[in-house]
Amino acid sequence: MADTAHPLLPASVPLLRLAGADGNEDLQVGGADSADGLLVSPGTAGLTTLLRGLDGRRPQRTVLAEAARDGHDPTAVTAVLDALRSTGLLVDLDPADLLASTAGPAAAARTQTELPTATSRDSGSRWRGRWAATVVVDGATRVGVPLAAVLAASGVGRVSIRDHGLTTAGDAVVGGLGADDEGRPRALAAADAVRRASPLTDLRPLPAGSAADLVVLTRTWAASDPLAGDLQRRGVRHLVATVRGETGVVGPLVVPGATSCLRCADLHRRDADPRWPALAAQLTSGEAPPGGATVTCLATAVTAAVQVLAVLDGAGAPASLGTTVELRPPDLLPRTRRWPAHPDCGCVPRGAGEEAGAAPSAALSHIGGQWSPSAPPGPDGAGAAATAAD
Template sequence: MSDNAHPLLPAATPLLVGDAGSVQVGGVDTTDGLLLLEPAAGLAPVLRALDGRRSRRTVRAEAAGADLPPGLVDAAVDALRSAGLVRDLDPADLLAIGPGPAASARAAVELPATDSSPGAAGWRARRRATVVVEGATRVGTPLAAVLAASGIGRVVVRDAGVVTAADAVVGGLTAADEGRPRAVAAADAIRRASPQTDLGPLPPGLRPDVVVLTRPWAASDPLVAEVPGPHLVATVRGETGVVGPLVVPGASSCLRCGDLHRRDADPRWPRFAAQLTATEPPSSGATLTCLLTAVLAAGQVLACVDGRGAPVTLDATVELRPPDLVPHLRRWPPHPDCGCGAAAAAAADEPPEEGAGRPPGGTTATRATMVTEPALGLTGHDTAPFRPAAGEEDA
């Protein structure tokens, strides 16, 4: 590893001194840990100082000043990196943090969750990203605030309406916003979460990285223009939170694919859809449902921006149904009658291996870890679109 690498051990990672000068890093809850068995008690302050701002060369020099052998420090950092407890921060991420102690403090708690693959400047990618949220709803505004707090550099909320009392929700619009333009009030909510986020309108010619559609039936709304780039539905329909599909034009099923599946399941669907989109729907969804929907949608957007594999909402939706709000996954494959091109692209691909496309679940117990049960993850299963299938699994 280069001497110019900038190792980062998240400040929240437990670092505990045990018997005979041993040091245990992590491994006290749900994550794997590492037990350093050498007489390494003096390592604890050095490891705690791995904040990503110091190069490996600087860390080695500080250790030498504390009379610690450089080889011991190198071995410890390498072992922590192999265990996934330390990542090397890209210098571009440091430049993207922004000036001032407040920006550094906010970034310090967000950085460990960004892409940790070698050479990936995850924080810089987020700071350079633009996300547009269509609708300052009880889902849209908290979602925009979460994205801004997670490092998205430009977040634009578009809504021509006026705030009503029913729009107020934790992390979003407030009761004091009643009567104000929704877009203005949403910008204030974002600013409270992340003062540095750019809230200005999109410059001419700039295409957002992701557009989030928060109207309940955006797929069927004739007033919604076709979105050229990646876009995600995140809304509450009735009392059920719905996230997805995430549409990558030409590569995954689109919103019209979903409408065609609904039409196949019920020929009356076009008539029903026209009624559902004829008027502005009232605000809906309990606070807990709205916030869980917003957080789940934010995770899908960040996965797209970070480039962390295939998000679970490609060709699928995740539904959060009260009262348990356990996620359910519903498949929406490309429709052969749709002209989006996704069906042809899917036919050209080889069938995936069993379990492909599913997010990883479970943990592996190693030395100095607590034995854990498999993690609860979104489990892929195929159901008939629009109608629940018998034996439908919980996600």
């Protein structure tokens, strides 16, 4: 490993002292649960302090120089660092990641907990991509506001929440709008909720004519919302994240021109039940009341956050690509439902689209990574196959 690497040992990795067979003290790094660990025997005096000081802010050559000054053998320390890297416990930060973080000790402490999951030996750093990204959450709902807060805390630089309504008592949820927000504009109350999680996140609305990296639609029936059609026409990626009845629904993630759109899902529902257009008109005739138990809303928000970060990080094709992930009480175990492009829609150009059971290859050029297709459409009452997630 180059001596310019900036090693970080996450503070969550336990450092445990053990009595060695020869009377010396050994040091176990990690390995307390299912993750790999490393046993250092003997654990030299001061090694715990040295490892705990690996905060990613110093290059390895500086770490080794300080270790030698404190009486450690630099060769032995190098061997320990390399072994920790091989177990995946130690990550190497890109110095530019630190520049992409907000200044101040409190912000640095918050960033420190997020950087390890935004850094990979295989794909490198993803932190700067998150910091430069803009996500719009349409709907300050019991899913939308906690989702926005999670994204901001996870390093997304700009999170804008759109909502023109007033907060009601039923909007309150853990991590989102509070009981004391009743009567306030939802957009302002939502911004306060996000600031509590990440005070320096940019919460400003997007300027006219600019596009977000992703728009999350958190209203109950987003397919009938004119905003969805506008996003499709402008080529803006969008994701549904909501609760319908008591079921959390995440997806489909739509990459315009490459995957099926929200109208495709409606057409599949129509094929399965000709009465669907009349039912949909009633479902979308007014603003849906706040719904879903707290645990369902929060599980939906976290599941959606994982999908959004997968898009921004480019680490692989998200599970919701052309698919919905459903979280049904009481167990909330995820089930997937595949929505292929509908032949009557025309949202995917011929030759660039996806056939039933085929990978949406055009979407991969937008998202990156590998994609394993779900089951083809089947007679499940909604025009697509529902399969239990692994």
